[in-house]
Amino acid sequence: MSLVSQLWSISPQIAAVGSCCLVGVICNGTLYIANLGDSRAVLGRLVKATGEVLAMQLSTEHNASIESIRQELYSMHPDDSNIVVLKHNVWRVKGIIQISRCIGDVYLKKAEFNREPLYAKFRVPQPFKRPILSSEPSILVHQLQPQDQFIIFASDGLWEHFSNQEAVDIVQNNPRAGIARRMVKTALKAAAKKREMRYSDLNKIDRGVRRHFHDDITVIVVFLDSNLMSRASTVKFPGISVRGGGVSIPHNTLAPFTTTTDNGGT
Numbered sequence: 001m002s003l004v005s006q007l008w009s010i011s012p013q014i015a016a017v018g019s020c021c022l023v024g025v026i027c028n029g030t031l032y033i034a035n036l037g038d039s040r041a042v043l044g045r046l047v048k049a050t051g052e053v054l055a056m057q058l059s060t061e062h063n064a065s066i067e068s069i070r071q072e073l074y075s076m077h078p079d080d081s082n083i084v085v086l087k088h089n090v091w092r093v094k095g096i097i098q099i100s101r102c103i104g105d106v107y108l109k110k111a112e113f114n115r116e117p118l119y120a121k122f123r124v125p126q127p128f129k130r131p132i133l134s135s136e137p138s139i140l141v142h143q144l145q146p147q148d149q150f151i152i153f154a155s156d157g158l159w160e161h162f163s164n165q166e167a168v169d170i171v172q173n174n175p176r177a178g179i180a181r182r183m184v185k186t187a188l189k190a191a192a193k194k195r196e197m198r199y200s201d202l203n204k205i206d207r208g209v210r211r212h213f214h215d216d217i218t219v220i221v222v223f224l225d226s227n228l229m230s231r232a233s234t235v236k237f238p239g240i241s242v243r244g245g246g247v248s249i250p251h252n253t254l255a256p257f258t259t260t261t262d263n264g265g266t
C-alpha cells in the first residue's frame with residue numbers, strides 16, 4: 001500500500017498489480033501454512049500399514065468458484081448483493097477478479113486508488129467504503145508426525161494439471177534431486193497436450209505470449225526428515241540443496257528444490 005502511494009504519481013497502473021502468496025514455517029515440530037490467493041500446499045503422508053503415501057491438502061484457495069469463499073464474501077459484504085457475480089460461467093469478485101484475497105491489487109482495497117489515471121478497464125464503477133479484496137491470510141497449524149514425508153507448495157498453474165494425489169505420486173516415485181523441475185516439466189507437457197502441441201514447440205514460445213498457453217507454474221518441494229527434526233537441537237544439519245530453474249540462487253540462501261516458470265505474469 002505504501003509502495004503504491006509512493007509510485008502513484010509516476011506509475012499509477014501499479015495499483016492494479018497483485019499476487020498470491022503461500023508461506024510455510026516449521027517451528028519446534030509444528031508446521032504453519034499461511035495462504036493468500038490461489039496457490040496450494042499439499043502434504044505427502046505415509047500410511048504405515050499399506051506403504052502408500054496419501055495426499056493431504058493443507059490450504060484452501062481463495063477462489064470465488066468455491067461455494068464457501070462466496071459465502072465468506074457475502075457475509076463480509078452484507079450490503080452488497082453483487083459482491084460476487086457469475087459472468088460467462090465464471091464467478092468473479094465484483095465481476096472483476098476470481099480471487100478474494102491477495103497481496104497488492106490495492107485499487108480493490110482502497111477507493112482512493114480506484115480512479116484516474118488508473119485505466120478505466122481496471123476500475124470498479126461504483127464507489128466503495130470497505131476493501132473488496134482482503135490481505136488477511138488463512139493460517140493452518142499442523143503438528144508434524146513421523147509419517148509426514150514432504151510438502152509440495154505450488155501455484156495454481158500446477159494444480160490446473162494435477163490432482164493432489166497425482167502430484168504426491170510424482171514426488172514419491174521419482175528421485176528427490178530436481179523433483180520440482182520435473183513437476184514443472186510434467187505440467188508443461190500436460191499443457192502442451194491439451195493444446196495438441198509438442199512440448200518442444202510450447203517451450204519455444206516467448207515468455208509474454210506463453211501466458212496464453214499456460215499460467216505461471218511455481219513449485220517448491222520440502223522433504224521432511226523426522227529423524228533429523230527430532231535431533232535438530234543436537235546435530236549439525238547438512239547444507240540445504242538448491243536447484244533453481246531459470247534463476248540462479250546463491251547456495252544456501254533459499255528453500256530446497258525450488259523451481260519456477262516465469263512467463264511474465266504476476
Ligand SMILES: *[C@@H]1O[C@H](CO)[C@@H](O)[C@H](O)[C@H]1NC(C)=O
Binds near residue numbers: 038063065098
Ligand atoms: C478458480 O477456480 C476455477 C475452477 O476450478 C479455475 O478454473 C480457475 O482457474 C481458478 N482461478 C484462479 C485465479 O485460480
